[in-house]
Amino acid sequence: xxxxxxxxxxxxxxxxxxxxxxxxxxxxxxxxxxxxxxxxxxxxxxxxxxxxxxxxxxxxxxxxxxxxxxxxxxxxxxxxxxxxxxxxxxxxxxxxxxxxxxxxxxxxxxxxxxxxxxxxxxxxxxxxxxxxxxxxxxxxxxxxxxxxxxxxxxxxxxxxxxxxxxxxxxxxxxxxxxxxxxxxxxxxxxxxxxxxxxxxxxxxxxxxxxxxxxxxxxxxxxxxxxxxxxxxxxxxxxxxxxxxxxxxxxxxxxxxxxxxxxxxxxxxxxxxxxxxxxxxxxxxxxxxxxxxxxxxxxxxxxxxxxxxxxxxxxxxxxxxxxxxxxxxxxxxxxxx
Numbered sequence: 001x002x003x004x005x006x007x008x009x010x011x012x013x014x015x016x017x018x019x020x021x022x023x024x025x026x027x028x029x030x031x032x033x034x035x036x037x038x039x040x041x042x043x044x045x046x047x048x049x050x051x052x053x054x055x056x057x058x059x060x061x062x063x064x065x066x067x068x069x070x071x072x073x074x075x076x077x078x079x080x081x082x083x084x085x086x087x088x089x090x091x092x093x094x095x096x097x098x099x100x101x102x103x104x105x106x107x108x109x110x111x112x113x114x115x116x117x118x119x120x121x122x123x124x125x126x127x128x129x130x131x132x133x134x135x136x137x138x139x140x141x142x143x144x145x146x147x148x149x150x151x152x153x154x155x156x157x158x159x160x161x162x163x164x165x166x167x168x169x170x171x172x173x174x175x176x177x178x179x180x181x182x183x184x185x186x187x188x189x190x191x192x193x194x195x196x197x198x199x200x201x202x203x204x205x206x207x208x209x210x211x212x213x214x215x216x217x218x219x220x221x222x223x224x225x226x227x228x229x230x231x232x233x234x235x236x237x238x239x240x241x242x243x244x245x246x247x248x249x250x251x252x253x254x255x256x257x258x259x260x261x262x263x264x265x266x267x268x269x270x271x272x273x274x275x276x277x278x279x280x281x282x283x284x285x286x287x288x289x290x291x292x293x294x295x296x297x298x299x300x301x302x303x304x305x306x307x308x309x310x311x312x313x314x315x316x317x318x319x320x321x322x323x324x325x326x327x328x329x330x331x332x333x334x335x336x
Contacts, residue, residue, distance in 0.1 A: 018294075019107065019333035021074035026061040026103040060100040068093050071106070078294035078331075079263045084301040088113050111332045114297055118324035123306040125152075125253065125281065132164070132210035132218045134243060134250040138236065138277050139257035140224040140269060144285030144311060146175045148257050149219050150182025151311070151319040157186045161216040165190045166206035168199040168239070169223045179221060185316075199223065199235060200242040207246050220251070226272065233276045240277075254280045255308065258299075260287045266295050270303055283319075285311040293331050 061067055068089050075085035092109045127133065135152075139145040146169070153163045165183055167190055169175040176192050183190035191209060193202040203220050210218040222239065225232055243250040256279045258266045266284075273279050282305050287293050300307065310327070311319040328334075 018074065018078050018110075018331065021077070022071075022106050022110070022332075023103045025067065025070050025074065025106070026059045026101075058102045058104070060102050062100050063093060063096045063098065068097075075294060079298065080294035081264060081267070081298040081302075084117075084294075084298045087301065088117075088297075107332050107334050111328045111334045114328040114331060115324045117297055118300050118307070118322075118327060121300045121304060121307045122322045122324045123281070123308065124321045125255075125308045127216075128252055130249070130252070132207065132215045133252045134207060134210075134218045134220065134247065135253045135255060136220050136222065136236075136239065136243075136251040136277065137255045137257060138222050138224065138273055138279070140226050140259075141169075141172065141175075143224065143257045143259040143262075145224065145257040146178045146221060147182075147314065148255075148283050148285060148309075148311065148319065149221055150179060150186070151316055152309075153182060153188045153217075153219055154186035154316050155319070156217055157188055162214065163188045163217045163219065164206055164210040164213070164215045166203055166218065166220040167192045168202055168221045170195060170197045170199050170202065171223055171225075175221060200238040203239045204242045204246060207243060207250065211246070226269075229272070229276070236277050254278055255283055256281070256305075257283045257285060260284050260293055260295060261289050263295055264298070266299060267302060270299060270305070274303075279305065281306040281308045283307075283309045283311070284322075285319075288312040296327070297331075 071092070072085045072089040075088060076082060080088065088110070091113050092106070096109070125135075137145055137149050149165060153165055156163050163186075165179055165188055167176040167179045170193050173195055179190050180192070182188070189209075191202060191206045193199075199222065206218055206220065209215075220239070222236060223232060240251065254277050256270065256273050256277075258269060260266070262269070270279070270282070282299065284296050284299075284307065287296075287310055296307070296310070299305070307322040309319050310322050
């Protein structure tokens, strides 16, 4: 099954909510007959066929202030946020205000507008010539961070890259065990340390090993205990300081993994982690488990950070590079 097909099937909560809302937006409007300026003809005796061919029977709604306010509410409920929903609505209104449109036309316009917002941030994880490329992975506990590292390692390994994983969340045994499972599955070494050990020391040792073995990539897991924000900030800062003793350019990427089911809280997490760590790009997980996938649009609109990949499940191929057109169509529920 292609990732696009999975995306469309598994984002049904978001797409069905938006599609239903857009359909209701038009069907609930007061019916106002649309005058037909053409003279009567023989085709008038066959109104059913003619209307199907011309689309005149399809419900339409006047694009006015009331309609636009309702549209904005639908987008806010899809978790695009007030600011982004208002901007999207205003752009859709441009050139359409005072016209009568179908729900299909609104969906097409919305799909195009979302794709326009997302296109500048859709960038694959950059790969550099220097070895090893150090990728620091951050995010709150439970965001799918550990699973994302495992999937990335497996995918890069399958693409012929040599990978080392550092299980830097040394305070969570479950995270370490999960990475070890992924490491065994992908044939990738996972460096660990005793529970409660210094993550920075482990990161340094992992970089030394990756360099010695000529690895292409070093993926470093980290803790995500936001309730101890000051401690986490110091822990991540220490990891970076120690890494730079071995490689002044490390880390080369800092990925923030976000859980789509947290909705608007994802924006707050980006704010926090941009202060704690120098976030260079985003990965959004669990888009199959939420009716509010619009938060990714809000993230792109507000921060403009590269979105490298999105996930819609637990399997290895359920994480794929972010495609703005596919995402927009899946979110809005437009056709092939």
